[in-house]
Amino acid sequence: MKNWLTLEPDRVKLMNKHYTKGRGGNKVECVVVHHNAGVLSIDQIWQVWQTRAASAHYQVQSDGVIGQLVWDRDTAWHAANQYTNQRSIGIEVSNSAGPNAGWPITDTAIREAGRLIAAVCLYYGLGRPVSGDNVRYHREFTSTTCPYHLAPGGKYNAALIGEAQRFYDELKAKKNGTTTGRHAKKTPAGGSSVMLTAKYFTDFIKGFFGPQIDALQDVWTQLRGPSGGGWPQLGKNKAGQNLTLVDAVAALRHDVADLTRKIDNLGGK
Template sequence: MKDWTTLEPDRVRLLSRHFTPGRGGQKIKHVTIHHMGGVGGLDFCWETWQTREASAHYTVSPTGEIGQAVWDRDTAWANRNLDSNQKTIAIEHSNSGGPEQDWPIGEKTLEEGAHLVAAICKYYKLGRPVSGQNVRFHSIESGGFTECPYHLRPGHKYHDGYIRRAQYWYDQMTSAAIPTKKASAPVSDLTKKYFTDFITGYLGPQFDAIQEIWRQLRGPAGTGWEQLGKNDKGQNLTLVDAVAAIRHDLARIEKKLEER
């Protein structure tokens, strides 16, 4: 994580599908824990969610890298439960092995994931992490539709240690912030992260749209479109070239008609 205080992730790769902009007027109330059912990080999840109608806000890789695929202000399709989705921040944890090893999770992933839970609880004023309250689990939120997050669920081998580490990090982060003087005025919700997220979230799709227009005009890699024909140099025509050629031919036809 680049900044635990502002929730600035190590890397951002936003989805353009399979999430819902905004939170339907709901406020963030809790964090939901997932495991990936695979070994990977942000790119692994991003590729998977291109064809699967699912998503999460954050991913934690085997190396502990924290990625963001959906902005906090938007609703990830994480829990198979609209109300839960609108109120939660969803975190995907990489496994370190597959089903033949019974889906283990590495220490680095567990530690950084727990730290992220603590940071989210602090940032959104959710209170100290408590299992079943402000820290929830995919299997429970989905009504038993899935076993995810498997060993991170209550009663399974990673659960208790993970929650203890989340509480440890929360205590570390909040104890340093205990005021020694008269409390200052409340901090505005218009934080640096809010403006960064807004600018990136607004401009990102605009840049994508501009790039698509540019591609349509010039063709793949700027090499023109084969279906539009070729110029006298044997190069594919771009859309602009093709329009210019049509205009030239029309002018020539008009001139011939006038000469008759």
């Protein structure tokens, strides 16, 4: 980064699609960590996202160079659900080799990603980075293994969160014009454990079921008609109300049963 305190990236290569302007009035509440599942430069991930409806705010290359692809003020499409996307900064970290090598990441990329997490937390007043609180992982929000080794339990998680916390303290001291050392406030270590908060679960449920809840509403409307008032094209019941799809199916079943009985009777004779 050119400037950690102002979040000025090394490079800016903005997406021209596959993101949403603004954040729908929401504030940044956390970062969401990803790995590329690929060995990609800033230009290459930009190219990938031209053909896939996806994006993130930052790409951390294996050499530690950080690119901005979506402005922080806009919504990147990285967490698979709008609720989380509108409230987070998406950080992608390149791998340095493929699946046969186990998706490794360079120490440099882990360090710079950790520092970026710290800088984002400081800039948006999110507090010291805490895994599972203001530092979240793609796999929390959808069915994916991403960010794999960077996630809790993964071999890089402790290094990532450790550097994020160390650098946060350093950067905060710099911002406040003090030095780390005897004046630095001691904060507890061990941030790699996931802190389970009520918010964690709320976000998880909303993130996981958000799209499905919308889909259920659609299904309900299809079954019951707009506002549950039935569909005029299905006919009316004896009270003169529009039939719902459920009513119509029930009526059809009745008709079919009648018909079957008549056919059975004919056959019996």
